Amino acid sequence: MVPHLTTALNGQLLDLEKRMLAAMPQIEHWFRSQWQEYASPFYASVDLRNAGFKLAPVDTNLFPGGFNNLNPEFLSLSVQAAQVAVEKICPEARRLLIIPENHTRNTFYLRNVYELSNIMHAAGLDVRIGSISPEITAITRLETHDGHSIVLEPVVREKNRIMLKQSTLDGVTYEAFDSCAVLLNNDLSGGIPPILEHLEQNLIPPLHAGWSTRRKSQHFAAYNRVVDEFSTLLDIDPWILNPYFDTCGEVDFHARTGEECLAQKVEELLNKIKLKYAEYGITQEPFVIVKADAGTYGMGIMTVKSPDDVRDLNRKTRNKMSVVKEGLQVSEVIIQEGVYTFESINDAVAEPVVYMMDHFVIGGFYRVHTGRAVDENLNAPGMHFVPLAFEKSCSLPDCAGKPDAPPNRFYAYGVVARLALLAAAIELEEQDPLNQ
Known part of the structure; x- marks a missing residue:
């Protein structure tokens, strides 16, 4: 089953896919040269969001737990x-x-x-x-x-x-x-x-x-550098592939400290996104995702559209944001540009998840949530998975076909996921205690 993609906003993405197809030999050569320099993680999964005008990773997991959902x-x-x-x-x-x-x-x-x-x-x-x-x-x-x-x-x-x-x-x-x-x-x-x-x-x-030491902000700092170089290769605006982000490192949601720092960072990031939306004529409302800088399982995450949203949080939201998996207390958060998802399966919001082992794309699936909106985190109770979304391998584009033909869209997904994988490789090398 290939998901339906809303087409009203996919002009930018179509142009990106055209460029990727035209530059496929250069892209693969570039990846080969990168893997000679950096050791690929053993395995990883990358959550992508496709807004039509933007295709970007929003999370990279180095301990993937969904092999049962692959085709x-x-x-x-x-x-x-x-x-x-x-x-x-x-x-x-x-x-x-x-x-x-x-x-x-x-x-x-x-x-x-x-x-x-x-x-x-x-x-x-x-x-x-x-x-x-x-x-x-x-x-x-x-x-x-x-x-x-x-x-x-x-x-x-x-x-x-x-x-x-x-x-x-x-x-x-x-x-x-x-x-x-x-x-x-x-x-x-x-x-x-x-x-x-x-x-x-x-x-x-x-x-x-592991999340006891790893930080999402370190990963996306490495991803910034990877995308800047890759975007030069394709002659595109790196923002199309890259969510803006910032961090706030002294937040205590229970004690209600750090709220003003967080609100200020949210406002700055929203203003930055608004400028890009205006540049591309995007009429959607910008938003950011505030989430724990360490941790997984979709815990400690909220959608924010105004700095006022993080001021005076109610008790339920503060409790939700203060603790993640294994009872880990949240004191550091990443504020990440929100990326809409305009893909759906049976009218339910969906986002692609790409799985890799070594530096090879081995498949993927769609995370689907009937109770969530296009601007919300889908990794939440009530989600389900569509394992047959990738009808063909992500690594075999149809260069004679249309840019948005399924194998070509999935090739684009595989490229962006591999950019995130490369960022993870750089991140792991830089954070290796032996290299400190």
Whole structure:
């Protein structure tokens, strides 16, 4: 199913897609040169917003949790990319230990772990799933929402290695397991657990990719530089691909401190966006998204259209904004230019999410929400996913077709997602403790 895109505002996007198709050899050459300089993250997902006049990433996740939502017909792309990614990090790897999030009651997330395990197994690895959750003290079988199951085993540490001990479940013996590489599917929002520190095994992604240290503002600062260079290549205004942003680092929503700083930053950013809207003749009302500078799962986010919106917040909103996943207190926020989404499926607002492994696009899906508007965050309770949105691979444009033909629109999505991936690669290199 290919979503319907409102066409009244897509002139700017059509021009962008035309330029991308015409410059495809230069674009791919440019990406190849970048990947010679920077190490790609092992995997990532990028949330995009398509406003017709602007196509931009609004979030980049380095611990993607939606592999179960990908089109199963693209499994071969995932497997091939996984083989390349593993060869780069641990060429001799035969065993892989996956460490998932601790929320074992989320059966949809467990389905993601099941699918990720299948991909890595199909890539030629012996895969087991180890838990660092205090709730998992013995080997445990957990059911997904659709009848599959995964086996979780408690992780133990011996010196500078983590492993699984021999155990028995349902009459089956699971041998002790010591892996070359450890794949985190846990974003470390609650901090870095001591069991994962100073390991001699290859830990992917690295610990500094987790939300205990990572900041969205660092990512988008790197994205600014990437887009400036890419826009020169295409001779376009970088704003078409790039949401403006600012930060406010001393906010306490409970104590109601930092509100005036936040209101001032909101006003400055809205004025900056208004100038761009006037330049392009855009009649929509500018807005910004205020969200925690660290964290995920769509928590701690609000849509703001006026500086007054962040003054005198009611108790419910202050409570919502003050804490994110794992009870992490919010003191730093990013104020990001809001990007409308004018895509819909069955009249419900939708946004594309692109998945990558190594530096390859392996597919994607649409996040859909029937209860949200075109200027609101869709990563919220009530969302659902349309896994068959990408009918063809994002990496195979139809240069003879129209610029807005599905494979060409999806190629554009893949290009912008890879720009965000490159920004993440730069961000990780710059934040690596070894490079400090």
